[in-house]
Amino acid sequence: MTRDSSSTLPAPPALFDTAVVAGVGLIGGSVALGLRQRLLARRVIGLDASPEVLREALALGVVDEIQTAPGEWLRAADLVVLAAPMRALAPLARDLAPFLNPHALVTDVGSVKGGIAAEMERLGVRSFVAGHPMAGSERGGVTHARAALLENAVWVLTPTDHTPLTALSRARTLVESLGGAPVVMPPDAHDALVATISHLPYLASLAMTHMVARDERLSLLAAGGFRDLTRVASGDPRMSRDMVVENKGALREALARFRRQLERLEADLDEPDELLAAALEGKRTRDSLPIVKRSLLPQRHDLVVAVPDRPNQLGAVTQTLGAHGVNIKDIEVLAIREDGGAVRLGLESPEDVQRAAGILAAEGFEVRGRS
């Protein structure tokens, strides 16, 4: 089949019209960049109490517009992402709630989920889906934000019994469209999980560094392995403190379980065979952990194609690529509206993405690869 490649195709609608990112730091900035670079929102507004942060976000092209305080302007938003630091999250939610459009999808990116989920229910924000993208960087702030930070990241979504299924479905599409891998579980399950794999290790590292701090002779020799082991104690102290305080219930349970495990190992010091079995099991478990978070998931090589609202346009895309030998592994319709839609194609390699983009562009399709 042939297509008139000179025809001007209307841009397909984005997933969202007006997205608001409240708190433009490393994660908020990365979400904003992802929304812009993947054309998921028509415009992205950054809300932050700091004018300097907003100026930088604007200068870096992280957001389209800026606001320093909540207000009536928020009613235009059909997506609101709360990305303030842990302690500021509940107050921020209370400040925004009066202006939220009931049809807006509201989500957050905090690392503890029980509190914010409960707060949103108190505030009557029904279309809230709490989220936790398990991504981070040694360096914080909007300067280090990048859309790639969220790509292939496990992104936990924690709906409650009251969360509308449509909101959950929209949140999942948002996460997938940003390149993340949604994993859905209840808020308390999430919090127990991060208590074990993140907050308990933090507290244990802190306890060990304090032992060294009390005897400086130790620090002479506490290099190598000990330094690796206490790396988490080197994170931002205020953020770390807020995180563990927010999750103290689940953390106390994890501490109790940790103490039981330690006691068992201490008892095994008199049972060398038991201790060997424990050492073997520990090595097996540890070596089976994924090397990097990203390797959890098959690497995604996506191409988003705008599909005008004319008959068999989807077929035209797949047939054109098939004729050129490009193997489409996955296909997903991102948005269908009256004036057209967009589909995400999952391809085999970055090279295939580039080839397919060239082929489809030559046929007159508007394509959006990963920037």
Add this chain to the structure above:
Amino acid sequence: MTRDSSSTLPAPPALFDTAVVAGVGLIGGSVALGLRQRLLARRVIGLDASPEVLREALALGVVDEIQTAPGEWLRAADLVVLAAPMRALAPLARDLAPFLNPHALVTDVGSVKGGIAAEMERLGVRSFVAGHPMAGSERGGVTHARAALLENAVWVLTPTDHTPLTALSRARTLVESLGGAPVVMPPDAHDALVATISHLPYLASLAMTHMVARDERLSLLAAGGFRDLTRVASGDPRMSRDMVVENKGALREALARFRRQLERLEADLDEPDELLAAALEGKRTRDSLPIVKRSLLPQRHDLVVAVPDRPNQLGAVTQTLGAHGVNIKDIEVLAIREDGGAVRLGLESPEDVQRAAGILAAEGFEVRGRS
């Protein structure tokens, strides 16, 4: 002054005539290589129960000669280094003791010191100085042995009240000549120290991996930081088990202190200001730990020069280098015997070592840089 560069200089005597390394693995092999490459012993004999290991050691040039069992041949040794695995150390000492020359310096390289020190006292081996080079590698075995493993490594020596000072002095010279940095402390102080910075972290890591092993959902998300944190749980299970069992007394004390620190932090979950102070102190302590063991110490740039037994040869070396603008930061006489000696020169940079070697060689001196 001028020297006849065509004159043949006798090789200076080594620190030791016959060195025996009992247990030719990663550390034993590295000691043997250091002894050979730095010409510290006239011959190095590898003793190991495994003929394959000995064949490999010989093929790799790690040792000059091999033996599979203790015997009268041991009486020729003036240096005996016990480098068997922890569990095999005491039995090995008992096997060797009847054949040890009373003038031989005997040392070991185990990671726990109280037990072997006591065993040697029971066996009446007076010139024993227990040692622990704090060096290691992910990969064990003689194949991975290299002299550089011990260079700039902290090497703890743990004399008791009964250790002759001459033996301690010889052990210190041995360690320095191998490029290590000797640190002297009593055996129980060493064992308390490694309990805190090595064995406790191992047990804590093991306890955490066991928590993950009991809930496989966790391992999906237990990547990144958690993996770093539990790296020590990935070491050789048998070696790790033996190490902590050998040191269980000190380890139990470290565990008790660790529990107290954890309890205090748990109580601080209700005192956010206290917890912030703890987080700040933890970060300060952790960030002040040396990045790598080697950076603990000023980097050494050594050149060993053979000095024939003629008047003012030491002066000839220093004057020749001075005339060429090479700055000698440190000088140490390694060995003086009737037929000559050797001096170690501490220079400012690897480039200076190379330049000085060229200058002295042109003047007819025999020089030995780091291989």
